[in-house]
Amino acid sequence: MAGEGKTAAGAGSPDAAHHGKIHETPTGKDRLGTAPPLETDDRRIEEALQDGARRVKAIYEEAVDPLAQRLMFDRLPDPGARRGRPLVLVIGNHSSGKSTLINFLLEQDVQATGVAPTDDGFTIITSGPGDDEKDGAALIGNPEMGFADLEQFGPTLVGHLKLKVRTAPILKRLTLVDSPGMIDSAQADIGRGYDFVEVVRWFAEQADVVLLLFDPEKPGTTGETLTVLTAVLAGLDHKVIYTLNKVDCLESIHDFSKAYGALCWNLAKAIPRKDVPRIHTMYVPGPWTRRVDALPLDGFDQAREEVIQEIRRAPHRRVDNILTRLHDQARRLRTHAMVLNAARTTFKRTTIAWRSALVLIPLAFLGSATLAGVFLGRDYWQWIVGQIAVGGILVVALKLLGDRAIARTREEVTEGLTGIFERVHKRELAVGDEADLRALWAGVRDRTRATIETLGLERVPKTRQVHIDRLDEIAERRVPAMRTEFDKLTGNLPTS
Numbered sequence: 225m226a227g228e229g230k231t232a233a234g235a236g237s238p239d240a241a242h243h244g245k246i247h248e249t250p251t252g253k254d255r256l257g258t259a260p261p262l263e264t265d266d267r268r269i270e271e272a273l274q275d276g277a278r279r280v281k282a283i284y285e286e287a288v289d290p291l292a293q294r295l296m297f298d299r300l301p302d303p304g305a306r307r308g309r310p311l312v313l314v315i316g317n318h319s320s321g322k323s324t325l326i327n328f329l330l331e332q333d334v335q336a337t338g339v340a341p342t343d344d345g346f347t348i349i350t351s352g353p354g355d356d357e358k359d360g361a362a363l364i365g366n367p368e369m370g371f372a373d374l375e376q377f378g379p380t381l382v383g384h385l386k387l388k389v390r391t392a393p394i395l396k397r398l399t400l401v402d403s404p405g406m407i408d409s410a411q412a413d414i415g416r417g418y419d420f421v422e423v424v425r426w427f428a429e430q431a432d433v434v435l436l437l438f439d440p441e442k443p444g445t446t447g448e449t450l451t452v453l454t455a456v457l458a459g460l461d462h463k464v465i466y467t468l469n470k471v472d473c474l475e476s477i478h479d480f481s482k483a484y485g486a487l488c489w490n491l492a493k494a495i496p497r498k499d500v501p502r503i504h505t506m507y508v509p510g511p512w513t514r515r516v517d518a519l520p521l522d523g524f525d526q527a528r529e530e531v532i533q534e535i536r537r538a539p540h541r542r543v544d545n546i547l548t549r550l551h552d553q554a555r556r557l558r559t560h561a562m563v564l565n566a567a568r569t570t571f572k573r574t575t576i577a578w579r580s581a582l583v584l585i586p587l588a589f590l591g592s593a594t595l596a597g598v599f600l601g602r603d604y605w606q607w608i609v610g611q612i613a614v615g616g617i618l619v620v621a622l623k624l625l626g627d628r629a630i631a632r633t634r635e636e637v638t639e640g641l642t643g644i645f646e647r648v649h650k651r652e653l654a655v656g657d658e659a660d661l662r663a664l665w666a667g668v669r670d671r672t673r674a675t676i677e678t679l680g681l682e683r684v685p686k687t688r689q690v691h692i693d694r695l696d697e698i699a700e701r702r703v704p705a706m707r708t709e710f711d712k713l714t715g716n717l718p719t720s
């Protein structure tokens with residue numbers, strides 16, 4: 225197969241043969257030859273984006289973050305907070321064609337490609353006045369670039385980071401990140417010298433689009449790799465473009481449907497959402513393309529075009545992601561607050577009942593003893609002492625019983641949080657999207673439990689209904705309104 229073996233970009237490499245016609249598909253159409261969008265359009269998107277990010281930040285500061293802090297609720301990093309151009313992260317199995325696709329997008333050979341594991345580090349490809357390359361230390365050292373946080377993963381990772389500056393048109397609106405391939409098991413990253421999963425997670429959190437490529441020939445579609453991927457992408461699946469790449473390698477429709485079916489099945493098992501995500505199927509044209517008549521490739525050219533459009537929409541998706549994040553955070557925090565309120569009330573009811581018994585019963589005994597003393601005089605002191613003794617014994621018994629009942633309620637509440645969730649969302653579960661709500665709870669449950677365990681049920685703060693309603697309004701009204709407004713502002717702008 226042409227292009228096989230490790231090949232470096234540039235003259236003299238076998239891949240150099242297709243220099244200059246990299247964006248030519250086998251059907252002869254120019255795929256990326258469209259002129260870059262007008263500068264003013266990019267500026268308009270940029271302004272709308274900044275305005276949207278500012279407004280979302282104000283909502284967080286005013287109505288979400290203070291409550292989240294009070295209720296010890298975590299917040300995923302906000303993509304709006306990142307500096308620099310929208311980010312597109314390309315991840316996937318080893319040899320799934322990540323670097324090849326990146327070269328295709330750039331219309332030049334920037335990344336080395338090959339069948340052997342080629343990339344063992346992360347390459348950030350961004351635009352600049354002329355070609356330039358910098359190492360990890362320089363990248364980390366410049367906070368303006370927005371990658372300084374990567375230092376937390378240690379010097380080995382910094383040694384595996386690279387910055388490439390190129391003048392490719394697509395880089396005017398986004399920055400690309402090429403990544404090392406996942407081999408084929410959860411143990412694959414042992415020996416990398418840095419926490420691969422955590423680093424990919426960091427990039428995925430920062431990214432506006434995550435392009436996840438699968439190779440139909442490699443065991444990348446096994447459940448094991450998917451488990452790693454899902455750990456990396458948990459809660460970020462709205463920005464992922466799932467793609468079965470290199471479909472030209474499949475010999476027949478039969479092979480294609482087998483590969484596609486297996487991927488669907490494994491993804492559905494691995495991703496905790498109610499529907500199977502859309503899976504794009506494509507290939508990148510070049511001298512490596514296999515022309516197997518049994519599988520007509522024209523349709524996959526169209527599919528690739530759609531994937532490229534999605535990538536080019538990264539600036540639009542940034543606002544989308546910021547809004548999705550706010551929507552999710554408001555809903556998650558609302559559920560957290562509601563369950564905490566209900567747990568607190570249930571617990572308070574039990575404590576108040578026992579504590580009042582503990583006060584009222586001795587008072588009654590003391591009262592009757594006093595009355596007896598007043599009316600019956602000194603002769604009945606023995607009777608009075610008896611009363612007090614019985615009262616005392618009762619107090620001790622009540623205290624013991626009460627403590628046990630309170631401990632039991634504490635356990636019941638902590639263990640039965642799902643029951644409380646179902647009670648407080650009874651109506652929504654009946655009339656709304658049950659699977660969606662349960663998936664939301666699955667993501668909140670551990671946090672709610674941790675808050676109760678850390679603060680103790682007696683110290684969980686009460687959230688006022690107005691604050692809960694405000695979260696509902698953010699998720700159901702303000703976010704959709706802002707989304708419509710942003711779509712109107714940018715919807716007519718070209719993406720290619």
Ligand SMILES: Nc1nc2c(ncn2[C@@H]2O[C@H](COP(=O)(O)OP(=O)(O)OP(=O)(O)O)[C@@H](O)[C@H]2O)c(=O)[nH]1
Pocket residue numbers: 226227228229316317318319320321322323324325336337338339340341342343344403404405406469470471472473506507508509512513514
């Ligand atoms: N037939 C076919 N081959 C492809 C396609 N895309 C890439 N290849 C070939 O597959 C091999 C691996 O491609 P790379 O782009 O290096 O893959 P990668 O995902 O970057 O691999 P690592 O960096 O090692 O993880 C190379 O030999 C490419 O020429 C495709 O769409 N069809």
Ligand SMILES: [Mg+2]
Pocket residue numbers: 322323324335336337342343402403
């Ligand atoms: Mg590569």
